[in-house]
Amino acid sequence: MSIPLHIRINENSYNLQVEEDETLISLLRDRLHLTGVKEGCGNGECGACAVIADGQPVRSCIILAAEMEGKSITTIEGLTETDENGNVSLSPIQKSFIEEGAVQCGFCTPGFIIAAEALFMRNSDPGDEAVKEALSGHLCRCTGYKSIFKAIDKTVKNRYKT
Amino acid sequence: MELKTVGKSITKFDAFEKVTGEAVYIADVEFPNVLHIKVVRSSVAHGRIKTVFTEDAYKTEGVRGIITGEKIDFLAGICIYDQPPLAKDRVRYIGEPVAAVVADTIAAAEKAARLVRVDYEELPHVEDPVDAAGEKAPLIHEELGSYFHLPGFNPEPGTNIFHHYHLEKGDTEKGFKNSDVIIERTYTFPHIAHAQIEPHGAIAKWSKGKELHIYSSTQGPFIVRGALSRMFNIPNNLVRVTVPYLGGGFGGKSDLTIEPLTAYAAKFFPGRWLRLILTREEMFFGSLIGRGTHSHIKMGFTRNGKLVAADVKVHLAGGAYGDYSINIVTGTGHNATGPYEIENVNIDSFGVYTNTPLVGACRGYGHPEAHWMTERTMDIAARELKTDPVKLRLKNILKPGSENNLGQIIRKSNGDLEGAIRRAVKEIQLDKREEPDNPRFAAGKSIAALMKSPVMSTNAGSSVIIRANRDGTFHLLASHVDMGQGSVTALSQIAAETLGVPVEKIHHNRGVDTEFTPYEWQTVASSTTWKAGSAVKKAAISVLERFKAIASEVFKTTPDKLTASNERIWYGRNSISFADLAEGYVFPDGHAIAGPVIGTGSIVPQGLTYPDRKTGRGELAAEWTFGCQAAEIELDKKTGRIRVKKFVTVLDAGKIINPVMARGQVEGAVVQGIGAALNETLIYSDKGRVRNSNLTDYKIPTPEDTPDEIVTVFLETPQPGGPFGARPLAEHGIVSVAPAIANALRDATGMDFYDLPLNQDRILKALYGKGEEK
The missing domain is CATH 1.10.150.120 ([2Fe-2S]-binding domain)
Known part of the structure; x- marks a missing residue:
């Protein structure tokens, strides 16, 4: 079942449909091609996939995209x-x-x-x-x-x- | 002459794209029309494949094929051809690829892979290398005698020994007879994981049934090219290997790993890209692992501390296939007695098949295994001889004029080992004792010396190309893989220095493509700056010679009358800029001569030979780097936890090309070494399964685990053969970390340890349970 998601990523607004089991890293890397977000373990153990969500660091590989409703995300691509x-x-x-x-x-x-x-x-x-x-x-x-x-x-x- | 670029800490050329997320690694490469591979792996450590049931898996939506090994009629390899890309009839370790499920999405491939069922007839399995070398062990490769292998290796068919390296010097029987004190000990170094943060990946496509293009996170693109070319019987120039940015190697991405499997599966889907990226879990058994030695050493000393005899037996648990660890066997063998001159030596080093994942190159291979036993034993011997361990070492070290185990005579230019030991003693303040106020803690300090040579093929060549551009800039093209060590920058510095141009005028290719960049053996053995760097210097000199040849036509003189400086070629007071010579010279009337300038440089290590069949001696080491490490530790006797307070490394690496990057190599190696010393070990179940295949249960050092202080000192005795006097440097920082810490632990507790890692369990058991002191 897909879920609507309103999200800001590196200061751009997106209105998306995400799957309920879609991880944030999958959304960022596979769909939006923000490949600066790295997957080292897929299990929250290495930190390579960290992004900032509303000022807090999160591991994008163990968080669902759908949980990010209304949030503002910064990836490494957004720091320059x-x-x-x-x-x-x-x-x-x-x-x-x-x-x-x-x-x-x-x-x-x-x-x-x-x-x-x-x-x-x-x-x-x-x-x-x-x-x-x-x-x-x-x-x-x-x-x-x-x-x-x-x-x-x-x-x-x-x-x-x- | 004053150096302008070499010796300066130029910031890393490829750091910008790495801090911005622009750098593209294997998993970031995107292709049209891609198919995904999920590998079905053996669930038994040793067995015959009875049936592979694929019907249910085929029914999964999106599945395009399931490839098994039954039709494979070749074996892949580099030094000994002993492994099919997918198991054929037989599996030899848990994790061995049995089938490759190919699907439109990775999710579909994973789902289908779970539905593939394999029935096995289980066979007895063996993980311990000494057991595996014994007569009663199950035979893992009955066909060993029929395998092709390169000269210099010595398999023993009918056993699990895929390589026996024997070295002898003098007469050990006589040596031990003349010894007053003999120390005999057994040491183990467990299997460890490289744990590069980037998982390994490969993406392959076939065209016209005979052209193969593969992207891979490999340290050895030309090794991969050669092996795939042989495997599929296609010409070298129709196999193209592309390496994007590489996220950490440490040897775990050298030689061959997943490339044969990916290329084999892709052959069934011509025109389509097949993608295989390992999961973190697979990185612990689906690629290469490291170390895994059981070593027995006997050292004989005269009463006044002269080391006169050594007898060593090493068994390396090489895993189910021996191709990638075969060089470790030789390397551990000839380095087995550390940086000491010994008149009588007998060494037997065995590479043994075991039913475990495959051991391959691993940061400094051969040397940490050897120094773990030698540098511990030297400390024990000093105690028995009632002498100072520093003095005992200094009495026996290799110095100019000494003959090493291989029969090579050490020269002054090999470096100042005595200076390194003395400096390490000073930096760690070995004579100063500070006992902790709280009796819960115990403090200890100690040292361990080291030596290292690059273990490599006798013909491990490097070649580079320098192209001159119209605006006075240059392209440097080479095929070493910069996986963070900074070789792109260091080689650019060598090019800039030789050409006499600012380093900003050099652009070095990022990534490697065998279609465009010139031959390089592979990026291993801390050899790039020294070896490819020499080729760069040659190429830069050839550019200058070309410039002079062209300018001599303009000035109507001979090239030997010309000089190069300030980016110009000079004839007396007249000069022409490099820029005006780069594409050949154009005279005022428009007529042009010579054409674009390209310089090339090729080298091969000088004089390397295979070991002598009887004595094992010969020119096996092209170069030596000596050094010494020292540790100051604090043991929490309540928790058994060791904290490394200060760690010192002193290396004589000749001229340091880039100090900040050189220090970065050493610091990284030290902390990786601390991980192996204190925590890291692959744990096998009774069935032979790796039980800690994740980064929670396999703990590598975290930011909190780094020592309070890491001191790195470089002595710089120039190496005449190296570029600007440089000699190999990088992995050296890992070589004697474990013995330095264990010697310090002995100092703190009075207890000797012989097995790694020195984790809390082992220490608590020794402190409060059955002691380990032997």
Whole structure:
């Protein structure tokens, strides 16, 4: 049975019909082709599929699309800004990930960046414990995490400088 | 000469597309007219296939075909051809592909796959490699004697031993007779999972019945091309392998994995793309796994601490097919005694078929298995000899002039192992003791030295192409797979430095396509910067030579009178820009000469040979990297949990091309090594089924598990043969993590551990139950 769904994704409004067992990741990746949302486990264990729903980080692989009625979703594709000339500017956290070498294979990267961004929405000056808490359940097999912590730390510090 | 680009932490070329979600990985590639594959896998560890019932599955809406192995008349492989792409008559592990269900949607394929019923006649199965090598073990491959294998491998038909590597040096009998202290121990390293965050995938299509195009998340596109070409008896140039962005490899995506199966199934649906993306669960048994050694070591020392004899037996549980672990057998063998000079050595390393998933390359393979026993044993020996473990190591290490097990003479340019050990001791402050205030905790510190060579084929070649463009920019084309290690950036730095242009002027291909990018053996063994980097340097030099040849016609002189600098070719005070030479030179009257400039560079590791059949010695290692690691840990005696407070790695990797990326490689390897040391192990049921095939039950390190402090130090003794003095670096950070931690645990508790992982269960049992101290 299909269900109507009104949803905003990366600032665009959609009126869709979704199946009752359709996951949010399936809607985002398979139907809307937002492939920056990564599927690493399909079971909520790795965090690669994280998106922001009304300011909260959610695992899109274990949440139904139908539950997102009326919500506003941000995926990794929604973090950059493009000006009228087509110039893309990265968000501060994206820049820090590049500068601190926090990106290796890149598969977990969208999930980590989304987790950090969602944290900043709730807490503009998170301490180490809040950062660890926000990243818990996100897995990276390449970096050993140090550079990811550095990138987040740098973003927090830069905010206070500017 | 001052370096402008090499040695600088240039930010990763492909980071932008990874932080924005633009980067396209295998599961993101979309095709028209695609069909989906779901694999039906064996539910028994060893058995004969009696019947495959597919009628019910066929009735599922959307099913287009069910492929089984009964008609397969070839075996796939690289080093030993021992595996059909789908099981034929016989299954040898739980998870082995028995049928491929092909359907319009993945949901339909999954639904139908559940309806395929397979009846088996079960046979006795064996998981332990020592048992499997014994006379009473069920024979897993009766046909072993008929399998094709490359020279340098030594199967023992009539047993489960698919490769026996034997190495001997000197006379161990005499060596042990002259020993005052002999230490003998047995160690195990369990099967572990690579747990790359990206699941493996392949998408294949046949055209005209004889052309195959396959997309795959592989580390070895040319390996895949060669194997598929042989399997299907089609020419190399009609097999095209495309690799998109790769989400982590660690060896688990090297050699062959799911490509033969995907290509075989696709053959029945010409003109259509067939897509197979493994689930997370399948990643634990449907691709490759790692390690799995049982090792026995005996080391003999004189009273004053000279290591004079070593006898080692290693059994590797290679899984149901041996092709992908066969090189690990040799690698573990010749590295078995670690970075020490020993006069008398006898080593037997056995690759053994077991009824388990297939072992393949896994970050640093051969070396962590070897150092787990050697570096533990050195600490134990120091105690028995009542000497300092650092001193004992320094007395016996390989240094310039030493002869290693293979008969190679170590040169100064191989690096400064003594310096690395001394630096690690200093960084961890080994002489400083800080006992925790709370008696619930115990603290320990220790070190473990290491060496590593790239274990590779004797003809593991690299080739690259550099194209010059009209505006003074360049294309660098190469087929190494950048799976996060940063080789696209590092090789661009080498190209820029050699050409003398800003690194921004180099564009390196992302992803690999065997149709367009030149031959590369495969991206394994920490070898790309060193090996493909040498080819890049050659290609850049050939571009400069071409520029000079053209300019010499303009200046009416000979090329040797010309120099290159500041992106121009100079003749005295006159010069022509690279840009004006890139497509050949155009004279003021319009007439042109020479045409577009392309430079190429090809290399093969120098002087590698197969091992001598009798002694196992020879040029098996093209290069060596030495180092030392050190751990500071705290044990919670109540929970049995180890916290790694500080972890130090000192490596002499020659010239570091990109410090931030080099550190990233080491830090990642260290934390992966900590996972294997403390937690990771595949758990088998009595029936031989992997019981923890998910990321909740197979715990890899999380952000909270990273040490408080990771220290990485590079010594930079230049390697004359490497590009700008670089030698192999990447996996080295994983090699001695487990022994460094276990040695520190001994320091903290007075207890010796010989089996991994050092998880809470094992430690609590040792502390409060039956002790493990031997």
